Amino acid sequence: MHRVVITGAGTINPLGHSVSDTFEAMREGRCGIGELDIRDVDRLAVRIGAQVTDYDPDSRFNRQQQALYDRFTQFTLIAAEGAISQSGLQFGGQLAAETGVVLGTSGGGLSTLDDNYRAVYEEGKNRVHPFIVPKLMNNAAASHVSMTYNIKGPSFTVATACASSNHAMGQAFNLIRSGMARAMITGGSESMLCFGGVKAWEGLRVMSKDACRPFSANRNGMVQGEGAGVFVFEEYEHAKKRGADILAEVIGFSMTSDASDIVMPSQQGAARAISGALHDAKINADQVGYINAHGTGTAANDKTECAAVASVFGRHADKVMISSTKSMHGHLIGGTGAVELLACLMALKDGVIAPTIGYEEPDPECALDVVPNEAREAKVDHVLSNAFAFGGLNAVLSLRKAG
Amino acid sequence: MSGSVKDKIIEIVAEQAVLEPSDITLEQSLEDLGIDSMGLVEAIFSIEESFDIQVPFNANEPEKSEFDISSVQSIITAVEALIAEQKA
Numbered sequence: 249m250h251r252v253v254i255t256g257a258g259t260i261n262p263l264g265h266s267v268s269d270t271f272e273a274m275r276e277g278r279c280g281i282g283e284l285d286i287r288d289v290d291r292l293a294v295r296i297g298a299q300v301t302d303y304d305p306d307s308r309f310n311r312q313q314q315a316l317y318d319r320f321t322q323f324t325l326i327a328a329e330g331a332i333s334q335s336g337l338q339f340g341g342q343l344a345a346e347t348g349v350v351l352g353t354s355g356g357g358l359s360t361l362d363d364n365y366r367a368v369y370e371e372g373k374n375r376v377h378p379f380i381v382p383k384l385m386n387n388a389a390a391s392h393v394s395m396t397y398n399i400k401g402p403s404f405t406v407a408t409a410c411a412s413s414n415h416a417m418g419q420a421f422n423l424i425r426s427g428m429a430r431a432m433i434t435g436g437s438e439s440m441l442c443f444g445g446v447k448a449w450e451g452l453r454v455m456s457k458d459a460c461r462p463f464s465a466n467r468n469g470m471v472q473g474e475g476a477g478v479f480v481f482e483e484y485e486h487a488k489k490r491g492a493d494i495l496a497e498v499i500g501f502s503m504t505s506d507a508s509d510i511v512m513p514s515q516q517g518a519a520r521a522i523s524g525a526l527h528d529a530k531i532n533a534d535q536v537g538y539i540n541a542h543g544t545g546t547a548a549n550d551k552t553e554c555a556a557v558a559s560v561f562g563r564h565a566d567k568v569m570i571s572s573t574k575s576m577h578g579h580l581i582g583g584t585g586a587v588e589l590l591a592c593l594m595a596l597k598d599g600v601i602a603p604t605i606g607y608e609e610p611d612p613e614c615a616l617d618v619v620p621n622e623a624r625e626a627k628v629d630h631v632l633s634n635a636f637a638f639g640g641l642n643a644v645l646s647l648r649k650a651g
Numbered sequence: 652m653s654g655s656v657k658d659k660i661i662e663i664v665a666e667q668a669v670l671e672p673s674d675i676t677l678e679q680s681l682e683d684l685g686i687d688s689m690g691l692v693e694a695i696f697s698i699e700e701s702f703d704i705q706v707p708f709n710a711n712e713p714e715k716s717e718f719d720i721s722s723v724q725s726i727i728t729a730v731e732a733l734i735a736e737q738k739a
Contacts, residue, residue, distance in 0.1 A: 315693070375699055378692040 251484035252424045252499075253650065254593070255337070255492040258330020260323050261475030261587045262298035262577045266330060270587070271594050273576065274602035275623045280577050281460060281471050288443045294455045297441050298473030298578025315379050317392065318357035319439035323476035323583075324389035325396060328433060332397060335480035336492060337431060339398045348401035348429050349390045350420045351478070352412030352436030354582030355445060356405075357384030362444040389437055393478075401429050410542070411503075412436050413477070413585030414635035414643035418501035420481045421645070430483050435586035437476035446472060452511075454546050460579070462543035462572035462604050463550050463618040465611035470544040473578025477586030494650040496596045499630075500529025506640025513549055513636050518556035521642035525632055526560070529646040534564040536646075537628025538595045540588045541618075542636045543572020543604065544579055551613040553634065558616070569626065571619040575605040585635040585643070592631045596649045599627050656702070656734065657727050663697045664723055677724040684723075691720065698726075704733045 259266065262280030263273035273280070280298040289295055305314055305322055317325065339347055360383045367373045382388060387405040394403050402423055406416040413436030420434035440446075449455055449472060456469035487494055502524025506517030526533060542553055550572075558565045573591045580587050591602040600623050607620035633645045658672070665672040668684040675684070681691055688710060695706050695718075708718045718733075719725040 375696065378696045379689070 250425050250427060251497060252421050252481050253484050253487050253497045254479050254495045255482045255487050256331035256333070256335030256480030257477070257495060257590065257593060258327040258332070258334065259475065259477045259587060259590060260300055260303070260326045261477065261580065262300055262473050265303070265326070267590060270590055271598065274573060274591060274594060275600050277603045277605045277622055278576060279605055280473070284441065284446065286442060286446070292443070292446055292450060294446060294450045294457055296457065296471055297446065298471060299441055300475050315377065316383055318360045318383050318388060320353055320355070320357060320437045320476070321389040321392055323439060323474070324351060324437040324478060325392060327435065327437070327476040327478035328393045328397070331433065331478045331480050335482065337480060337482070343430060344398050344400045346401050346430035347399045347432065348423060349393045349399055349403040349433045350406060350416045350423070351390045351393070351434065352406045352408070352414070352416035352582045352586065353386055353389065353438055354407055354409050354412050355438060355440040356386030357388060358440040358445050359442040360384040362442040365444070393433055397433070399433060407582065408641045408643070409637035409639055410579065410581055410584060411635040411637035411641050411643040412582035414633065414645055415503060415641070417479070417481070417585065417589065417645060418503060418643055421498045421501050424481055424483050430486055432481045433478060434481055435476065435478040435589070436583040437586075438581045438583035439474045440581060441472060441474045456545060459606050460545040460575050461606040461608060462541065462545040462575050463554070463611060463614040464607045465609035467545045467547065467550065470546055470574070471578045473574070473580045474583070475577070475580055475587055476583050477590060479586070479589065495593050496650050497648045498645065499531070499648045500525045500527070500646035501644070502528050503641070503643045506642070508640055510640070511638050513552040514640060515552050515555045515559065517640055517642050518553060518634070518636050519559050521644045522556060522560045522632065522634065525644035525646045529630070531630055531646065533561045535630045536568055536632055537626060538592070538601055538631045539568055539570040540591045540631065540633040541570050541572040542634045543574055545572070545574060549636065551611070553636065554614040554616050565616060569601050569617050569619050569624070571602055571604040573602050585633060589633055589645070592633050592647050595628050595631050596647060599625055601626050601628070656731055659701050660698065660727050660730060661723065663694050663701065664726070667694045675723060677727070678722055680722050681720060698730060702730060702734055704730070704737045706733065
């Protein structure tokens with residue numbers, strides 16, 4: 249069994265276009281949620297979201313690239329560039345063959361689908377651009393990372409709705425741990441803030457029209473976000489030998505399936521994933537200082553998640569800090585676990601716990617330390633990151649401070 | 652009409668080849684211009700959009716296609732024929 253460390257991180261999300269900007273926003277408890285600026289927003293009942301702002305694709309990608317890169321691929325490539333340049337890795341020879349790309353996304357090129365359905369159905373056009381298929385496919389982002397950086401090992405895309413990124417990072421972790429890969433580019437991306445993407449979520453009646461307030465008694469739903477987080481996972485000895493800066497160590501992963509309901513979460517399924525991640529990491533609950541919650545801000549998730557944490561952590565549940573950064577960056581669906589892993593890195597590296605902002609009223613069904621409204625300084629050695637998807641698919645990662 | 656078809660096709664081909672229209676000659680093949688199979692289907696899409704015609708072309712068997720893509724001139728000739736046929 250090989251040890252796995254993180255040697256690079258990159259992102260573009262509603263809180264910033266880099267990891268340092270994101271850390272600063274999380275420290276300050278800044279909210280990236282605002283009025284949606286998308287076509288036909290006046291026909292939506294839900295008009296808020298966490299969009300990536302101040303982003304001009306023309307400044308990053310030429311015309312030919314934009315013909316092939318959906319917005320979710322663009323976000324992925326920007327985040328990957330940050331992660332890979334920080335790691336200092338260059339992929340050639342044997343290392344290229346032993347490195348792969350596993351990324352999470354739920355909707356893939358959903359805005360490309362939306363634009364082109366609009367063209368053929370609404371506008372009555374009878375032809376679409378020839379690259380719609382390679383642009384919208386869910387694996388486009390992983391493939392373009394592989395092509396851009398000459399990465400030739402195991403590469404694929406994981407789609408498990410809101411747990412996609414955590415499942416992807418869990419696969420990357422196990423590929424290195426088992427010796428199948430030396431390094432992995434992993435994380436996830438999402439961009440479904442288009443008319444059809446928001447309209448579909450609206451139909452489910454789980455969206456808030458004003459704010460995302462996880463764990464607060466007056467919470468009234470989730471808010472969609474967009475963006476990407478990408479990391480370089482690397483085998484420990486390989487990283488150590490080349491003197492790489494180690495951001496954190498990935499020490500455990502667990503995934504479970506509720507086998508019960510297509511949308512309602514299960515306390516037992518979540519608890520099995522949480523305890524599985526502790527067991528896989530060979531740590532006890534009382535060693536965990538921080539949990540990045542799934543914390544969607546829906547009535548169902550937050551109380552179920554708190555009950556699951558309480559059942560696994562027992563008496564230590566009152567001591568562990570648990571926050572939902574979705575209150576700031578929204579729910580990035582298939583990319584959410586990747587951006588949330590940044591909060592875990594900040595906790596381990598900088599000793600700063602990102603807050604749950606928008607917290608207004610205690611809820612007896614969420615009676616944990618949710619780090620309300622303000623970031624907190626605390627030294628933590630072990631953290632967990634939860635993701636619980638529609639379809640009852642749960643994925644929890646555990647990380648340890650570097651060194 | 653003929654002049655504008657020619658100019659438009661040269662413009663489309665030049666864009667795919669990342670060249671100036673003045674650098675394109677009628678005898679050149681798409682291969683000479685460095686246009687690959689994806690550039691070709693994108694160029695055909697642009698031709699269809701520009702002239703509002705249907706171009707019969709299957710990338711699996713380009714040699715069997717009625718649409719002659721062997722040179723810039725052959726594309727112009729083929730497009731002019733399609734316009735005459737489909738706009739008649």
